[in-house]
Amino acid sequence: MNHRSVFIISDGTGITAGALSKLLEHFPNTKFTTTRLPFTDNDEKVQAGFEHIQKVADQDGIRPIVIMSVGNGEHRNRLKQANAYFIDLFHRFIYPLGSELNQEPLTGASIAYSSMGNSYHERMEAINFTLNHDDGMTNTGLDEAEVILIGVSRCGKTPTSIYLAMQFGIKAANYPLIPEDFERGSFPAAVEKNIDKIFGLTIKPERLHSVRSERRPDSFYASLDNCRKEIEKAENMMRRYGITWADSTSRSIEELSALILQKIRQR
């Protein structure tokens, strides 16, 4: 397998440039080794970054890929003297966009993620809400939720809720379906009155068995037979209520969240 070094260099967090580096997964035949150089926002750090890239280029014998989000033109020029393939977000994206919008872009450091405005505050609120409504911890306040994820224990509700809150500022509660719910055949009143906010998650029994076994090996709870039965009952219940659900077995929390967000936005 080929190998290529990658640098994420930014005058801010490097999050946008880092997100773009996910596009490297379109090239599965190359193994990429990534170095992050955030907060590269003065002459000294720029010089150190230049030397770092140059050194790796020499060691590798092939030029690294540099994804760069640096607002200062002199700093960009200095970095570009290194022997590398540059993906310069300013030249490829921000300046062309400026022409389209007929505006000069801000070029200060850390523009994208320094915003502490309303949307940031909403995201922090959503994270607090989600942590306080994790795993059916409390049913009060569900009226405030934008979505309530349900499903059997360990099917992926918690990380998905948190991702929704963190990335999109969605107040996501979650409620685990447990044997009592199956016996009763209905949700508790606080959930039932918010039935239109529910999104279900399910999972393949083999996968659930494996996930639960990591936490409680050889338990009844983790046994394949119990996993099968719980999932069957949960799916029957969701079907009876007409709840939309998704299988988390082969979906990442990012994919699940995008599905759920789409569903919420449609309402």
Place this chain on the structure above:
Amino acid sequence: MNHRSVFIISDGTGITAGALSKLLEHFPNTKFTTTRLPFTDNDEKVQAGFEHIQKVADQDGIRPIVIMSVGNGEHRNRLKQANAYFIDLFHRFIYPLGSELNQEPLTGASIAYSSMGNSYHERMEAINFTLNHDDGMTNTGLDEAEVILIGVSRCGKTPTSIYLAMQFGIKAANYPLIPEDFERGSFPAAVEKNIDKIFGLTIKPERLHSVRSERRPDSFYASLDNCRKEIEKAENMMRRYGITWADSTSRSIEELSALILQKIRQR
């Protein structure tokens, strides 16, 4: 203020294209309204996407900005018939990268975030770890942590820990500094033995007062005077131990996380 409609259109989650849309914050004189069209992965959805963009272009009287990550060439061509300014991640990034790497890129849907490989598993492990070690919930297992965030209650430890876990797969524990710690003048043994993993957070008293007052208005806990004293004691303690710390008052969790990650990587 100008207004511009923005579409994030993807055959997958749209997360990469969405991350790129953060660069629009370099243009503060325009108000952007964003519509996400994830999972646009068949002829029907592509046609619906095309019509949606076209309709908004007509309504706005100015062409929308479309950030597009769609692997199928025919789908891209159909979408590009809409009256819009296109930022096509395949043409701007992936194909040029393919030339550099001398490889054909994968063009299937949802490449970037469908990966359920080792790094995904690590991230999920890290999230579980972080949730189980939030707010000093348990001191056992701190040996396993990669970083332990400390600071007074409500200074931003929890959302920052979770962000570190979710985005970077870092096992981040956190430990709140409380009056008992100040009286004792030292950390509990389990924290003390992991002193080299500690990263401190601090906050301005006025901001802490405001954050705490939202939760417990008019309490001693939230009073400006108490906030001032707690922060002073916490900073003294961190100074005495030689702990690196950052002020969360005007930094987003993304900025704090990038700082912490940099510190961890230096070790």
